[in-house]
Amino acid sequence: MVKLCVGxxxxxxxxxxxxxxxxxxxxPVHHTRMSPKRAGEMLDGGSIYWVIKRAIRVRQRIIDIRAVADETGRDMCELVFDPNLVRTYAQAKRPFQGWRxxxxTDAPRDLKTGEAALDIPPDLDAALKQAGVW
Structure with missing residues (x-):
């Protein structure tokens, strides 16, 4: 699952x-109006990939999906995450609403220990890959 990390x-x-x-x-949790139809897949080792500054930069394993109610009693979905944030290679992502x-095969790979310095801007990453340098 991929989601904008607003704010x-x-x-x-x-x-x-x-x-x-x-x-x-x-x-950590995140509330959303809609419950994912593919919850079973997401709970079987799935992650949320957070988009920060127009690029996927980090992921978290989804450990539970719960039905909850907001303060007005409206049904909501609560996504529960492993607290461990796993940095990924930056992958450009255009703005969108909700989650996808x-x-x-489309997910960016995790950065290895010590690779955090390689978290370069997505446009530079794409240019390096296109040039065959990366």
Whole structure:
């Protein structure tokens, strides 16, 4: 699943927000109006890929999907995440609303330990790949 991380300018902003959440919850969560129809697939090792500054930059494993109600009693979906944020190679993503399913073959690969410095802007990454340098 891929989702815009609204309000975050950096992966650290996302981490800070989730750290504040975990002061009152066991795991970070995100609420959405619609429940995913492919929840079974997502719970079988699936992740949410967060789009920050027009690029996928980090992912989190989805560990639970729950039906909850908001403060007005309206049905909502609560996505529960593993608190571990896994940085990925930056992959450009145009703005969109809601969330989208992401094919495993289309997902950016995780950065290895020590590769964080290679988290370059998506347009430069694309140019390097096109030139055959990357």
């Amino acid at each position: 975050a300018e950096t992966v650290e902003d996302l981490a800070d927000w989730q750290t504040r959440q975990m002061q009152r919850l066991d795991n 399913y992401l094919k495993p």
